[in-house]
Amino acid sequence: MGANIANGIGASALRKEDQRFLTGAGNYTDDINIPGQTYACFLRSPHAHAAIRKIDTRAAAAAPGVVAIFTGEDLAEAKVGGLPCGWLITDVNGQPMKEPPHPLLAQGKARHVGDQVAVVIAETYLQAKDAAELIEVDYEVLDAAVDVATATQPGQPAVHDIAPDNVCYVWGHGDKAAVDKAFAAAAHVTTLEFRNNRLIPNAIEPRAAVAQYSRSEDAYTLHVANQNPHVERLLMTAFVLGLPEHKVRVIAPDVGGGFGSKIFLYAEETVITWAAKRVNRPIKWTAERSESFLADAHGRDHATRAELALDKDGKFLAMRVHTKANLGAYLSTFASSVPTILYATLLAGQYATPAIYAEVTGVFTNTAPVDAYRGAGRPEATFTVERLVSAAALEMGIDQAEIRRRNFITSFPYATPVGLTYDTGNYEATLAAAMKIADVAGFPARREEAKKRGKLRGLGYSCYIEACGLAPSNVAGALGARAGLFEAGEIRVHPTGSVTVFTGSHSHGQGHETTFAQVVAERLGIPFENVDVVHGDTGRIPFGMGTYGSRSLAVGGTAIMKALDKVIDKGRKIAAHLLEAADSDIVFEDGNFKVAGTDKQVAFGQVAFSAYVPHNYPLDRLEPGLDETAFYDPTNFTYPAGSHICEVEIDPETGVVRVVGYTASDDFGNVINPMIVEGQVHGGLAQGIGQALLEQAVYDPDSGQLLTGSYGDYAMPRADDLPNFKVDTQVTPCTHNPLGVKGCGEAGAIGSPPAVISAVIDALKELGVRDMAMPATPHRVWQAIQSARA
Amino acid sequence: MYPFQYHRPANLAEATALLGKLGEGKALAGGQTLIAAMKLRLAQPSDLVDLGGIAELSGIRADGDAIVIGALTRHADVAASAEVGKRIPALARLAGSIGDRQVRAAGTLGGSIANNDPAADYPAGVLGLGATVVTSRRSIAADDFFSGLYETALEPGELIKSVSFPVPQRAGYAKFANPASRFALIGVFVCQEKSGAVRVAVTGGGNGVFRSAELEKALAASFTPAAAAAVKLSADGFSGDLHASPEYRAHLVSVMAGRAVAAALG
Numbered sequence A: 001m002g003a004n005i006a007n008g009i010g011a012s013a014l015r016k017e018d019q020r021f022l023t024g025a026g027n028y029t030d031d032i033n034i035p036g037q038t039y040a041c042f043l044r045s046p047h048a049h050a051a052i053r054k055i056d057t058r059a060a061a062a063a064p065g066v067v068a069i070f071t072g073e074d075l076a077e078a079k080v081g082g083l084p085c086g087w088l089i090t091d092v093n094g095q096p097m098k099e100p101p102h103p104l105l106a107q108g109k110a111r112h113v114g115d116q117v118a119v120v121i122a123e124t125y126l127q128a129k130d131a132a133e134l135i136e137v138d139y140e141v142l143d144a145a146v147d148v149a150t151a152t153q154p155g156q157p158a159v160h161d162i163a164p165d166n167v168c169y170v171w172g173h174g175d176k177a178a179v180d181k182a183f184a185a186a187a188h189v190t191t192l193e194f195r196n197n198r199l200i201p202n203a204i205e206p207r208a209a210v211a212q213y214s215r216s217e218d219a220y221t222l223h224v225a226n227q228n229p230h231v232e233r234l235l236m237t238a239f240v241l242g243l244p245e246h247k248v249r250v251i252a253p254d255v256g257g258g259f260g261s262k263i264f265l266y267a268e269e270t271v272i273t274w275a276a277k278r279v280n281r282p283i284k285w286t287a288e289r290s291e292s293f294l295a296d297a298h299g300r301d302h303a304t305r306a307e308l309a310l311d312k313d314g315k316f317l318a319m320r321v322h323t324k325a326n327l328g329a330y331l332s333t334f335a336s337s338v339p340t341i342l343y344a345t346l347l348a349g350q351y352a353t354p355a356i357y358a359e360v361t362g363v364f365t366n367t368a369p370v371d372a373y374r375g376a377g378r379p380e381a382t383f384t385v386e387r388l389v390s391a392a393a394l395e396m397g398i399d400q401a402e403i404r405r406r407n408f409i410t411s412f413p414y415a416t417p418v419g420l421t422y423d424t425g426n427y428e429a430t431l432a433a434a435m436k437i438a439d440v441a442g443f444p445a446r447r448e449e450a451k452k453r454g455k456l457r458g459l460g461y462s463c464y465i466e467a468c469g470l471a472p473s474n475v476a477g478a479l480g481a482r483a484g485l486f487e488a489g490e491i492r493v494h495p496t497g498s499v500t501v502f503t504g505s506h507s508h509g510q511g512h513e514t515t516f517a518q519v520v521a522e523r524l525g526i527p528f529e530n531v532d533v534v535h536g537d538t539g540r541i542p543f544g545m546g547t548y549g550s551r552s553l554a555v556g557g558t559a560i561m562k563a564l565d566k567v568i569d570k571g572r573k574i575a576a577h578l579l580e581a582a583d584s585d586i587v588f589e590d591g592n593f594k595v596a597g598t599d600k601q602v603a604f605g606q607v608a609f610s611a612y613v614p615h616n617y618p619l620d621r622l623e624p625g626l627d628e629t630a631f632y633d634p635t636n637f638t639y640p641a642g643s644h645i646c647e648v649e650i651d652p653e654t655g656v657v658r659v660v661g662y663t664a665s666d667d668f669g670n671v672i673n674p675m676i677v678e679g680q681v682h683g684g685l686a687q688g689i690g691q692a693l694l695e696q697a698v699y700d701p702d703s704g705q706l707l708t709g710s711y712g713d714y715a716m717p718r719a720d721d722l723p724n725f726k727v728d729t730q731v732t733p734c735t736h737n738p739l740g741v742k743g744c745g746e747a748g749a750i751g752s753p754p755a756v757i758s759a760v761i762d763a764l765k766e767l768g769v770r771d772m773a774m775p776a777t778p779h780r781v782w783q784a785i786q787s788a789r790a
Numbered sequence B: 001m002y003p004f005q006y007h008r009p010a011n012l013a014e015a016t017a018l019l020g021k022l023g024e025g026k027a028l029a030g031g032q033t034l035i036a037a038m039k040l041r042l043a044q045p046s047d048l049v050d051l052g053g054i055a056e057l058s059g060i061r062a063d064g065d066a067i068v069i070g071a072l073t074r075h076a077d078v079a080a081s082a083e084v085g086k087r088i089p090a091l092a093r094l095a096g097s098i099g100d101r102q103v104r105a106a107g108t109l110g111g112s113i114a115n116n117d118p119a120a121d122y123p124a125g126v127l128g129l130g131a132t133v134v135t136s137r138r139s140i141a142a143d144d145f146f147s148g149l150y151e152t153a154l155e156p157g158e159l160i161k162s163v164s165f166p167v168p169q170r171a172g173y174a175k176f177a178n179p180a181s182r183f184a185l186i187g188v189f190v191c192q193e194k195s196g197a198v199r200v201a202v203t204g205g206g207n208g209v210f211r212s213a214e215l216e217k218a219l220a221a222s223f224t225p226a227a228a229a230a231v232k233l234s235a236d237g238f239s240g241d242l243h244a245s246p247e248y249r250a251h252l253v254s255v256m257a258g259r260a261v262a263a264a265l266g
């Protein structure tokens, strides 16, 4: 690796997309307006759980500007299906998970505050909204099951009839007998009970969609703020609307952040796609921020009891984890897999723990659906592992770094007891780098100095691992996945040698248009400016799986590399003809095809030209054109890992926690654009520190009302809540993809929460505080100090 | 937002006349509360009477031993005022602690105190400094102005013209910001008047701004951070919500009072 050209691999090339984003020229879904467009407003349930006795739409239908009103009944009559779940979990008894219907508009019952009950389509959005207020719904309010920890108890109201105890599945993973045996023989057992707090994704661009039906083509076009347009199309056409897939074009244009929340197929865009034909008018829907709080899929929300068994030297013998995971009122697209497949498989962390068993109960509640959110299962796993390790070290009087070193996996490949095989890594290296950068050696002096000012300092560690680029498809399929996990890339070389890349990955802030262009420019030896990247349009790109799980470069980038190989292969044959040499004598270097060992060469651009103007061309054995597509299905996950060290200072009078230092040393494999990687880490850290200190979605435990339904109550991290991050990368290249890359999009959010919480506990340990819930708000920290002092 | 009629009177008399005859009319100042409430459809005025064109409502001037600030003066202008910064620096800092840049550029003194949000900052400054609220009809002492949650002594159609702040010997404001909204979870304004009398106003407690007799007594005896911090308030009367329990709010009053005194002493 290494840049052979300006803005090649390894260069911090400025982002191509920023010109349009920063000058207001971005083209987001809400920017798209189609002549004749109408607007949709969804009437949402004000109750967490209610039977719908009757819906009277007469007054609304007569309101000015109203084009149509639809309710769940209309959809049932039209035989429109419900939203599917993309992953089948099989429970401990070999039974499939409970899959209750997920209607697009409530049928008979509303199951969470914000559940869609009806849609009004009108000439303007305000008219739609005014009319929606005129719809009279006769609700019979029912008791609600709200809290994940109690929803499965006897006597709780059932969210769905098919799951009377609100259990979707009880799923087990690992060797329970071996774990129980190891615990029986352990010298020390550390036990923790905690909640992984529920989060609301808060992408800066709310969800939005514009649906259009063309009578002349008998085809649909859907613009939607989404992370994976082909998946959206497949699920919508094949599973819900029964439309021919080739008659639906889904375009996810510029998308202002997703963090997972825009992976899923939602009711709103599905309803308006269906309705666009019914009313024969284009329909736009853009979520209001309050709707985003109520009806975007939320993240996390686990109640966990975790135990770690150790020998007398602090070596890990076994881990046992019981988690109740809130799935919300309905199964969102990947909801079932997040707290299982993406969680329990990560419980080995960076450690050679010989035996691990996890049991996860998926729980329905009368709350918004819960699904993948930045990290998706892996932050929850990392929090479990790293809090156990930190607590064990504290209990056994072992240094925080030392206990980790004693247990690190040091030889690769390494097969964990929870089903993954780590291909490579160097955990000592990231820990050593992080400790040096964080000046751990100087910490005692800083703690003393803080004490003189009446403040308490603490240091917290987190050595995380994650699995990116979910793969391979056949293994995932055996585990219940209902979709493929490959990626597609097309390299279209134009006659003058410039290149358009069509990728199945989707960029919603990650900078693919830059990173992918760097890869292509480097490989073809052409200027970075001559490469454009197209994504997000099923009408233009090959069938791709989109962007989630930090997969784009590792999987999508590999598909591009494979297509580039094909382009170069073909170019070599064309060049052999032009240079009158044998194919096998041609080498491709620095953008030129050369006859090895001679000075005869032809530039890439010339080869491209003759591919399209094939006057002097081996037409007898080669097709004209230079346009290649590759699909790539990875053979394994990639395993980014790193060490994070957080330093906090606490004001014991108020309980305020300031993050005064944050160091992240990450191993993402090879780095294509260090600036973009650093930006991804910063964003992830902000979200992880947000989870640890600020953010939490709170529902009233009785009424099921969302108490944190606006920024007045839901605390998003702001710039001044965060320190200047110190970030570093160490490199062990991924062994099974040609770029040697692993993924960096989620690491910050995965690694940071336990580092922050352990730092808070470290600061307060002298007062006797041993535990701290997330988020560690001033109020909570103050209360912990009060009870420790009492 | 529901439709409404918009009016932009050129002077105060016209504004009060308009408000007198329009049933569901409301004055519009910076719009930082009112427009948000309208967007959420929580407020539904038939008419908006925009005070923005009334020059006499804006500005900061010295008036003997007082500083008079027009009702329409923006938070940012109070925060940046040399006059306020020199003579009542605590008030300038209070204004600078409100919201963010955009909010401070639009939000006004009159709008803030007319709204009397129980977590707003200005009410603590107005009450703590013993200011006088001058309206289109009369002068109202701060002690009589704030009457409860979002309640004031203002009568229908009565507009705030200005607020007259007596310049104190010293004053300080300490705000503990709500981590989400950054309004005051607790804000304490302490003031030692020229006469030596001490006033302490607390905002964020939950039921509207109030004076703390305990803190005033303790600080009258000894105007020191330690004296303030030593006062332990009962949690009764403080509200509890997902951000803070009554006990925590009561505790924060002592802590913030101590910090406000420290700030006052410089």
Ligand SMILES: Cc1cc2nc3c(=O)[nH]c(=O)nc-3n(C[C@H](O)[C@H](O)[C@H](O)COP(=O)(O)OP(=O)(O)OC[C@H]3O[C@@H](n4cnc5c(N)ncnc54)[C@H](O)[C@@H]3O)c2cc1C
Residues within 6 Å of the ligand: B026, B027, B028, B029, B030, B031, B032, B033, B034, B035, B036, B051, B071, B072, B097, B098, B099, B100, B103, B106, B107, B108, B109, B110, B111, B112, B114, B115, B117, B119, B120, B121, B122, B154, B158, B159, B160, B161, B181, B182, B183, B184
């Ligand atoms: C994001 C955000 C953060 C904020 N943070 C804070 C904070 O930290 N601390 C804080 O204290 N406040 C905060 N605020 C509120 C802000 O200070 C507003 O300026 C204030 O609440 C209202 O002032 P306004 O000029 O915008 O009034 P408007 O919204 O225009 O009006 C508010 C009310 O006052 C009435 N009114 C306005 N002027 C007069 C007058 N002259 N006479 C009689 N009645 C009048 C109106 O009719 C209306 O009922 C925040 C607001 C926002 C949007």
